[in-house]
Amino acid sequence: MSIAFTGCVGSASTRRESDRASLSRVVEQLLARDDLSNSIWGIEVFVPEDGRVLYARNPGTSFVPASNTKLYTTAAALDQLGPDFVYRTPVLATGTVEDGTLNGDLVIRGSGDPTISGRFTNGDRLATFREWAARLKEAGIRHISGNIVGDDNLFDDLPLGYGWSWDDAAYWYSAEVGALTFNDNCVDFTITARRPGESATITWEPANTAFITVDNETVTLPSDGDYDEKYFRGRASNNFVISSHLESGRTVHESLSVHNPTAFFVYVLRSVLVENGISVDGYAIDIDDATYAPTVTDEWLIFEHQSPPLSEIVTVINKRSHNLYAEQVIRSLRHEPAMRNNDELTTAEAGIDAASATWTAAGVDTSRIQLVDGSGLSRYNLVTPGMTSSLLAYMWTLPDTSKKNTFLRSLPIGGVDGSIGGRFRSEEMRGRVRAKTGTVSNVSSLSGYVDRFDGGTLGFSIMANNFTVDTDTVRAVQDQIVTAVANWGNVRSSR
Numbered sequence: 001m002s003i004a005f006t007g008c009v010g011s012a013s014t015r016r017e018s019d020r021a022s023l024s025r026v027v028e029q030l031l032a033r034d035d036l037s038n039s040i041w042g043i044e045v046f047v048p049e050d051g052r053v054l055y056a057r058n059p060g061t062s063f064v065p066a067s068n069t070k071l072y073t074t075a076a077a078l079d080q081l082g083p084d085f086v087y088r089t090p091v092l093a094t095g096t097v098e099d100g101t102l103n104g105d106l107v108i109r110g111s112g113d114p115t116i117s118g119r120f121t122n123g124d125r126l127a128t129f130r131e132w133a134a135r136l137k138e139a140g141i142r143h144i145s146g147n148i149v150g151d152d153n154l155f156d157d158l159p160l161g162y163g164w165s166w167d168d169a170a171y172w173y174s175a176e177v178g179a180l181t182f183n184d185n186c187v188d189f190t191i192t193a194r195r196p197g198e199s200a201t202i203t204w205e206p207a208n209t210a211f212i213t214v215d216n217e218t219v220t221l222p223s224d225g226d227y228d229e230k231y232f233r234g235r236a237s238n239n240f241v242i243s244s245h246l247e248s249g250r251t252v253h254e255s256l257s258v259h260n261p262t263a264f265f266v267y268v269l270r271s272v273l274v275e276n277g278i279s280v281d282g283y284a285i286d287i288d289d290a291t292y293a294p295t296v297t298d299e300w301l302i303f304e305h306q307s308p309p310l311s312e313i314v315t316v317i318n319k320r321s322h323n324l325y326a327e328q329v330i331r332s333l334r335h336e337p338a339m340r341n342n343d344e345l346t347t348a349e350a351g352i353d354a355a356s357a358t359w360t361a362a363g364v365d366t367s368r369i370q371l372v373d374g375s376g377l378s379r380y381n382l383v384t385p386g387m388t389s390s391l392l393a394y395m396w397t398l399p400d401t402s403k404k405n406t407f408l409r410s411l412p413i414g415g416v417d418g419s420i421g422g423r424f425r426s427e428e429m430r431g432r433v434r435a436k437t438g439t440v441s442n443v444s445s446l447s448g449y450v451d452r453f454d455g456g457t458l459g460f461s462i463m464a465n466n467f468t469v470d471t472d473t474v475r476a477v478q479d480q481i482v483t484a485v486a487n488w489g490n491v492r493s494s495r
Helices: 012-031 066-081 127-138 261-275 310-319 323-331 347-361 385-396 401-410 471-486
Strands: 040-046 053-057 088-094 106-109 148-151 186-192 201-205 213-216 219-221 231-233 239-242 245-247 251-257 284-286 299-306 433-440 443-451 457-465
Touching: 012 040, 012 053, 012 471, 040 385, 053 385, 066 310, 066 323, 066 347, 066 385, 066 401, 066 433, 066 443, 088 127, 106 261, 127 261, 127 299, 148 261, 186 239, 201 213, 231 251, 261 284, 310 323, 310 401, 323 347, 347 385, 385 401, 385 443, 385 457, 433 471, 443 471, 457 471
Parallel strands: 106 148, 148 284, 213 239, 219 245
Antiparallel strands: 040 053, 040 457, 088 106, 088 299, 186 201, 186 251, 231 239, 433 443, 443 457
């Protein structure tokens, strides 16, 4: 559908009314399609400098926001922790070091850091662990008589968010949460088809780790066969069943989540230490499985690992729409002790409770918002377009410009990068939109900022729920609405 935009010359108030009417006509025309008649749409367009609403459609109706939830998570994190915040993960020892032997355990105390992976080390997943091996040697440790213990007690033991779909659990975007994370709590598979009739070759990183087992039920098809990817991991299991059908010559890459990321972390760490000349007599264990619980007085600090700053972490969250990073960050906001009705909150609840201080400051009525996770994977989440507009206006007007600018830089740019890198690619719209997407089945959201053609910036929040058309159709409608918003106040003739 092609929409013509028109403007008029006259008084400022007349132009504003004309712009409202023009945008209203565009939206009504776009949403009048028969195939959208069963969907619900909420829209708010506003001036970010003062929050003044220019156009609204169902602004106070609750919608499932999907990954628009990440706007709430990253805004609160930047507001409360600041762009320079870093995670600090202590590497500790119990016992003494004599003649190169640590007579005790090596304990890794999880801080919630989501970044220990190849993402910040040029794709080298094991670089951080090799660095740790070198630092242990510098501390005079070449042999560990005890275990490698993963202490994940900073977070509770709930591995998934409320309302997450069970059939998503094996995939990277539904990775288990924990105070210790490594490689996004995933194993990265490469499946390479061979000759028709043969099973494909399956390898995985890191280093074909024996932490997992794999049942290869793949089939290679002729080059004109029906391609189909199938993956399964049972609950509380690290046995993966891969039964994809791949055409000859095809290679597929897939990241699948592991069960018990703490055990995964220390298992791979122990392997890297051994490979780098530090022998270990004991096992890699989750502290919950230890026969004792080390106390602070038993331990001494060998060194502390520091993450990249929060400014880089929120960029991963928003541009890549990374669920695990968002879940780790929301849990990192909690205040201790966190109590409600004399019952302890879960770590996620405590983080959301703390984050609500920012949302309240932004003018969000937190008695009407319902967020149960930090990523938006849950369908229990409910927000309104008006709430999201208030949050975006708050971030735009923060007195601390480092927080504001970090938030803006973290958003995907239309036609350039992130989750809208493939949208708004026309010459006139490329680079003009900074916005966060949100997608789960029958849900699509887009909220952010757009630079007007005649100067200045407007904010918007567009939410669609309950549609049964394909998501690309809904996205195309959203993009045309945003283009109409960019034309607000633009005086030109239709042709």
